[in-house]
Amino acid sequence: MIVWLNGAFGAGKTTAAYELLDLLPGSTLFDPEVIGAGLRGMLPKEHLGRISDIQELRSWRRLVVDTAAALLTEIPGPLITPMTLLRREYRDEMFGAFAARRIPVRHLLLHAEETALRERIAARATTDGASTRAWCLGHLPPYQAALPWITAEAHTVNTTYLTPRRTAERLAEAIRAGEGAVDIVQTPEPKAETVAAGVLLFDDRDRVLLVDPTYKPGWEFPGGIVERGEAPSTAGVREVFEELGLRLTGEPSLLVVDWEPPRPPAFGGMRLLFDGGRLAADEAAALLLPSAELRGWRFVTEEEAAGLLPPNRLERLRCALHARRLGHPLYLEAGVPTGTGNLLR
Structure with missing residues (x-):
């Protein structure tokens, strides 16, 4: 199973993911950022210069699915995946590919009020730099635009006033209750014409x-x-x-x-x-x-x-x-x- 933790930068996805590892037996952190870093190291700079976000690469989207499927042949799962996902067409492509492999997905949104997000992003900039702060702030409008479709599908946990541990406890409760299940019917990927x-x-x-x-x-x-x-x-x-x-x-x-x-x-x-x-x-x-x-x-x-x-x-x-x-x-x-x-x- 994939536990996809969605949300804006500053919502607490990664810190909650680490806490969630203690609450879900057999779980493993699966960070797609590692795949992005690998692609950045292999693809020509000219090619990377044509995109603004690594998620625009179809190779990244496919590798996320293929890597998760491969990991689940080695470990029981679930795979806890903290990753902002704002474009619905990318959600369709990847979650549909998971469904074709018979891998269930739980889609959970960590949502925080914008004031809290800005405060957390500002605090992060003291260690990561001003460019990181500007990049994270630039993703707040797309996040707000994507909220209608995300909240219509994902189970939402408001993290504005929660500690990472309490956020993880809320997530674990939701997962055990079956919340956030992505209901997609998809045939297996073809193996021939x-x-x-x-x-x-x-x-x-x-x-x-x-x-x-x-x-x-x-x-x-x-x-x-x-x-x-x-x-x-x-x-x-x-x-x-x-x-x-x-x-x-x-x-x-x-x-x-x-x-x-x-x-x-x-x-x-x-x-x-x-x-x-x-x-x-x-x-x-x-x-x-x-x-x-x-x-x-x-x-x-x-x-x-x-x-x-x-x-x-x-x-x-x-x-x-x-x-x-x-x-x-x-x-x-x-x-x-x-x-x-x-x-x-």
Whole structure:
């Protein structure tokens, strides 16, 4: 199990983590800062100069998960992880990867009033220097902006007037009570190429429906991995029902087949998009979301989708919308149509 202690700089995460080691038998401190230090020592300065925070590196996020998983093969756990995590897309990526490895996560927020945080940061600056104080203070506005999503998920312990020991006792009580459990349903990471089927659903303005997964960054089409022996169109219909509670009638028509090349550590595979047709207003109003998989949905224009979808899925969507206008499916490789009959016009 991962006990993720979130919070602003000065909330007392690290001191509480050390106290918590005494209260949770078998626990070990897992500090992702060590991974960051290693990457800073290995990556070229030019590369590091393009980022403002080590968490921006996908290698850091993946190594945090892989290292934690490796540690849990050696020791019983839990791993106590004091680490500020303010960007929700990073939370989705890492906590989703933990879920794929069947590693449960407890998300706990150590929150202190801003006055207390500023006092603690100022006291820390006497030993760490003015630059550290400025850096920590600069993260207070992002912390305040992230509070709504963090408090909606994590169990909060207010540390404003607590000693580190009392904070750890409150945390231990919460963990034993099952507080802060991150409820994510995620299939294991693939070990070979996969076939995935997505379904595009439209409203009366021809906007396309996208969903916001809890287990990975960015938005997505309704759909998922095709199971062994399952037809792709059947898989798409099944996923729409499982994710949205919507039973599609009739056979969805194929829009694109896209071969996604392997980009280690991802294996790639075939990606299909189907046309699920238009939803009436009452059908859209009745959509249901499984909170363990999806936190939201919305109808978007192609332009709005550009700000939500990763580049490869955006190109796939654009080709699918073009195929819908043409009236016949397109074959793509790495998001690019191939063959004279597939040229975008």
